[in-house]
Amino acid sequence: MRKEMFEHEITLLRDTFRRLLRRHARTNLSKLIQKTHPADLSVIFRYFSDEEQEQVFALMPLDESTGEFLSELDESTLSELLEEEESDRIALIVRESNSNDQGTILNALSEEKTQSILELLRQDEQEELEEILAYPEDSAGSLMSTDFFALRQNTKSHDAIKTLQDQDEAEMVFYLYITDDDERLVGVISLRTLAITPPNTLLSDIMMKSVHMVRAETDQEDVAQIVAQYNYLAVPVVDSDMRLLGIVTVDDVVDVIREEATEDFLKMAGAGKDREILHKSSWENAKARLPWLFASWLGGIVAATVIGAYEHVLQSTIALAAFIPVIMGMGGNIGTQSSTIIVRGIATGRVDFGSEFKLIFKEITVGLLLGGLYGLLLGIFAELKFIDAPPFLGLVVGLSIGLSMLIATAVGTMIPLFLRKLDIDPAIATGPFVTTSVDIVGVLLYFVIATSFLNL
Amino acid sequence: MRKEMFEHEITLLRDTFRRLLRRHARTNLSKLIQKTHPADLSVIFRYFSDEEQEQVFALMPLDESTGEFLSELDESTLSELLEEEESDRIALIVRESNSNDQGTILNALSEEKTQSILELLRQDEQEELEEILAYPEDSAGSLMSTDFFALRQNTKSHDAIKTLQDQDEAEMVFYLYITDDDERLVGVISLRTLAITPPNTLLSDIMMKSVHMVRAETDQEDVAQIVAQYNYLAVPVVDSDMRLLGIVTVDDVVDVIREEATEDFLKMAGAGKDREILHKSSWENAKARLPWLFASWLGGIVAATVIGAYEHVLQSTIALAAFIPVIMGMGGNIGTQSSTIIVRGIATGRVDFGSEFKLIFKEITVGLLLGGLYGLLLGIFAELKFIDAPPFLGLVVGLSIGLSMLIATAVGTMIPLFLRKLDIDPAIATGPFVTTSVDIVGVLLYFVIATSFLNL
Numbered sequence: 001m002r003k004e005m006f007e008h009e010i011t012l013l014r015d016t017f018r019r020l021l022r023r024h025a026r027t028n029l030s031k032l033i034q035k036t037h038p039a040d041l042s043v044i045f046r047y048f049s050d051e052e053q054e055q056v057f058a059l060m061p062l063d064e065s066t067g068e069f070l071s072e073l074d075e076s077t078l079s080e081l082l083e084e085e086e087s088d089r090i091a092l093i094v095r096e097s098n099s100n101d102q103g104t105i106l107n108a109l110s111e112e113k114t115q116s117i118l119e120l121l122r123q124d125e126q127e128e129l130e131e132i133l134a135y136p137e138d139s140a141g142s143l144m145s146t147d148f149f150a151l152r153q154n155t156k157s158h159d160a161i162k163t164l165q166d167q168d169e170a171e172m173v174f175y176l177y178i179t180d181d182d183e184r185l186v187g188v189i190s191l192r193t194l195a196i197t198p199p200n201t202l203l204s205d206i207m208m209k210s211v212h213m214v215r216a217e218t219d220q221e222d223v224a225q226i227v228a229q230y231n232y233l234a235v236p237v238v239d240s241d242m243r244l245l246g247i248v249t250v251d252d253v254v255d256v257i258r259e260e261a262t263e264d265f266l267k268m269a270g271a272g273k274d275r276e277i278l279h280k281s282s283w284e285n286a287k288a289r290l291p292w293l294f295a296s297w298l299g300g301i302v303a304a305t306v307i308g309a310y311e312h313v314l315q316s317t318i319a320l321a322a323f324i325p326v327i328m329g330m331g332g333n334i335g336t337q338s339s340t341i342i343v344r345g346i347a348t349g350r351v352d353f354g355s356e357f358k359l360i361f362k363e364i365t366v367g368l369l370l371g372g373l374y375g376l377l378l379g380i381f382a383e384l385k386f387i388d389a390p391p392f393l394g395l396v397v398g399l400s401i402g403l404s405m406l407i408a409t410a411v412g413t414m415i416p417l418f419l420r421k422l423d424i425d426p427a428i429a430t431g432p433f434v435t436t437s438v439d440i441v442g443v444l445l446y447f448v449i450a451t452s453f454l455n456l
Numbered sequence: 457m458r459k460e461m462f463e464h465e466i467t468l469l470r471d472t473f474r475r476l477l478r479r480h481a482r483t484n485l486s487k488l489i490q491k492t493h494p495a496d497l498s499v500i501f502r503y504f505s506d507e508e509q510e511q512v513f514a515l516m517p518l519d520e521s522t523g524e525f526l527s528e529l530d531e532s533t534l535s536e537l538l539e540e541e542e543s544d545r546i547a548l549i550v551r552e553s554n555s556n557d558q559g560t561i562l563n564a565l566s567e568e569k570t571q572s573i574l575e576l577l578r579q580d581e582q583e584e585l586e587e588i589l590a591y592p593e594d595s596a597g598s599l600m601s602t603d604f605f606a607l608r609q610n611t612k613s614h615d616a617i618k619t620l621q622d623q624d625e626a627e628m629v630f631y632l633y634i635t636d637d638d639e640r641l642v643g644v645i646s647l648r649t650l651a652i653t654p655p656n657t658l659l660s661d662i663m664m665k666s667v668h669m670v671r672a673e674t675d676q677e678d679v680a681q682i683v684a685q686y687n688y689l690a691v692p693v694v695d696s697d698m699r700l701l702g703i704v705t706v707d708d709v710v711d712v713i714r715e716e717a718t719e720d721f722l723k724m725a726g727a728g729k730d731r732e733i734l735h736k737s738s739w740e741n742a743k744a745r746l747p748w749l750f751a752s753w754l755g756g757i758v759a760a761t762v763i764g765a766y767e768h769v770l771q772s773t774i775a776l777a778a779f780i781p782v783i784m785g786m787g788g789n790i791g792t793q794s795s796t797i798i799v800r801g802i803a804t805g806r807v808d809f810g811s812e813f814k815l816i817f818k819e820i821t822v823g824l825l826l827g828g829l830y831g832l833l834l835g836i837f838a839e840l841k842f843i844d845a846p847p848f849l850g851l852v853v854g855l856s857i858g859l860s861m862l863i864a865t866a867v868g869t870m871i872p873l874f875l876r877k878l879d880i881d882p883a884i885a886t887g888p889f890v891t892t893s894v895d896i897v898g899v900l901l902y903f904v905i906a907t908s909f910l911n912l
Contacts, residue, residue, distance in 0.1 A: 037686060039685045039686050039687070043685070043805065046806075046808045047808055047810070074806065164651070165651050165652055173648070191647075192629070195620070195621050196621055227710065228710045228711065228714060229495045229499070230493065230495050231495070231707035231710075232707075233689070233706070233707075250689070250706050250707070250710065251687035251688075251689075251706070253710065254683065254684045254687075254706065254709065254710060254713060255684065257710065257713050257714055257717075258684060258713055258717075258804060261713075261714075261717035261720075262800050262803075262804055264717075264721075265720075265721065265724075265796055265799075265800045266796060266797065266800065268721075268796075269792050269793045269796035269797075270789065270793060271793040271796055271797055275800075275804075276806075277797055278797060278801045278806050278807065278815070279806070282818050282819075282821035282822045282825065283825070285818070285819075285822050286821075286822045286825040286826050289790070289793050289822065289826065290826065290829075292789065292793075293786060293789060293790060293826060293830060296785050296786060296789045297782065297786060297830055297833065297834070299782075299785065300779075300781055300782025300783075300785050300786060300834075301782065301834075301837060303778075303781035303782060303785075304778040304779055304781065304782055304837075304838075304841070305778075305841070307777055307778040307780075307781070308775070308778045308841065308842065311774055311775070311778075314770075314774050314777055315774055318767050318770050318771055318774075319764070319767070321763055321770055321777040321780065322759075322760040322761075322763040322764045322767075323756075323760055324763075324777065324780045324781060325756055325759035325760065325763070325780060325784055325895055325899060326753065326755075326756025326757065326759060326760055327756075328781055328784060328785070329752050329755065329756050329759075329784070329788075329891070329892075329895060330749060330752060330753060330756060332785075332788075333726065333748065333749060333752045333891070334745070334749060336725050337725045337726060337727040337745050337748075340721055340722060340724075340725035340727055341722065341725075341727055341733055341734060343721075344718050344721045344722065344731075345734045347718075348714060348718055348731075349499065350502075350530065350732070350734050350735070351734065352502050352503055354503070359734070362738050362741070363738075365738035365742075366738045366741050366742045366745065369738065369739070369742040370742050370745065370746065370749060373746075374749060374753055377753065378753070378756075378757075381757060381760075382760075385760070385761070385764065386764065435785070435789070436785075439781055439785055443781060
């Protein structure tokens, strides 16, 4: 219900924009832009042609909301839009944006463009931005906001409240971070605790001394894990001397979690890891998908070679060929199920360390149950369908499918567990490994069983 | 780096618990429990045997932190643990828990057990809980917390601040919600705005009148979408008369996003949608995975029938059988890539309404590029490998793989888009539909092409 309402609102907004664009009603467009939430603007932006996008962007004010709008866009849209824009205007927008959006905007630009924008800013602004840009992509440093609220531990609580009220930036204030005289992070106080503390209390007396913190180089996925597990609203980011550099807030973590899930999906399907693949050209899209298909092509070549080697078996019992698809398909599917369950279990922390053997045993039991069932069904079908074929055909086919499903669950479970041990991302490698190896093993097994049973 | 540190801490904590458990050091265990964050406790709980779990749980205090711990457990662990526990003790814990955790705890219990616990509570507590339990699973109502902060619009700002400071519940206060005399939600004020407003201002003068709100029946996925899009910390939940019922906070949304991603993964692999499948028995696990495998089995039967019908073709050119696996594999893989990209694009909102034809066209171009490339490669391989086979074998094989990859991209793109149109979850239906239909079409195409080219 809600979803349709939302879609309806967005459609309405988009149509209003389009009507105004057709009429070149610049004043009305400006007004509508002011009234629209930056997040909504970024959604309807997807529906505009390049030309419409430029027209709307040209009318946007030079303030924080435009920075917010830009940072909500998909990276590819953002790059295209800004590469066409004058550096002066971008510099003015960057200057007004919050530190988080500044990073997103500049990271989407080419090196030269970024440099030309930095040169338009004041020395201190430049230095601050250069620092933000120096952190590795997808790290806590590149994700953090430098608009945090920190005070020395010998501050009194009523002074802290006063300082907080005078603060005009730091929109997302949840915690007050406490530092020592060397600016090292030593504690944290929730704003609630601060509000109910007697005025003359020293912050060091009410602060929590054990603070979960991350380093600027920490991977954003690990930051997300901490925020999700402890229900934090923000995590402080420190340098190697424990000096507070910034905070990663929960709203950015929400985006990280969604992006990482998308990347895992694409990786498992062997479609690269570019979450914006939809916005890329067919050519780039094809390039991202080529490697896994090559792995699968090689697997196919091996399978063809295996079958070629058993040509004499096929020649004498041609009906065997009919069951190649179902043996491969069932093995591949149940193997993919196993590996998906394990890969996702690793990502959500449900696969614990030390329980590997239990997991493998459990999956093999599943393989035995389902392999037995479908082997039986297929064996019966084979007997009924190919009455002219040798009497053992049903047995061969049933046994092969059962065994290949059993092996597929074992392989599908073990490969991701093994990859994790080697510190390789299970998601990226599971897809090609599992399906390709299961295909080859399945076909080989089939012909080995056929050869021995049919006495050829 | 961070991840290992985290794992190391958890391992240390687990070993300490184990050591104390072996020594039956109850006092030390109690102290350790008090000192451990509920979220950490829930993680190490996974490593305990059933007996150890019961021992640790028995030592937990009857307070809010135990409620928090319970609600962080996986549902299956939670159910097992509580079904063994006395209703009295659960009732005492539920009484102390926040409304959000109360719902989670009671929802994990059997109807009888829930009833026996409700009967132990006061009349007003009972009614409140029954209301929470009445909302559909995975709805905003079942996810919301009733500990929110709301005031009438004719309140003055300094009274609002005073009320806030006296509030001892409502830990997650981010916004002050404003209601009219009929308790209908009419506005919202951020705590920052409140803090910097002159003391005698009426709340109605500073409130934002346009509030994003959801209904209690709204699906949690839609709530998550709103929170993620607008970077909210909480969304108000209202009934049909716009009366404020509760709030859904961002920390719960983080959990929803992770759970929904896991469910989508499992659905696409045809492994049910039970995100706790790892904790289930092999039997339940097999049951969840059976349906898709049946679809795929049926597809295999159809493929076998198709091949059976072309037995005479195979008989004359036995080498054709060798390429059945690669034709199916490549078609299936590229089709899965296409459908994964589209399904995930729909989930993250990157597939816009009205752009369907552009998407299909783009994917078909990818199919043409990759199908052309791999068709050529396979054609050459077939010619070189099977020199004795008819001269057209390479052409037949190459053309078939190219065409089946082309068709697979089209099918992989269109099926999820079509399912969305019909309001069926694309994730649940894409896996079986795409792979099965691509398999059958691929095999059929192959033999049709072979028949016409090899002039049989």
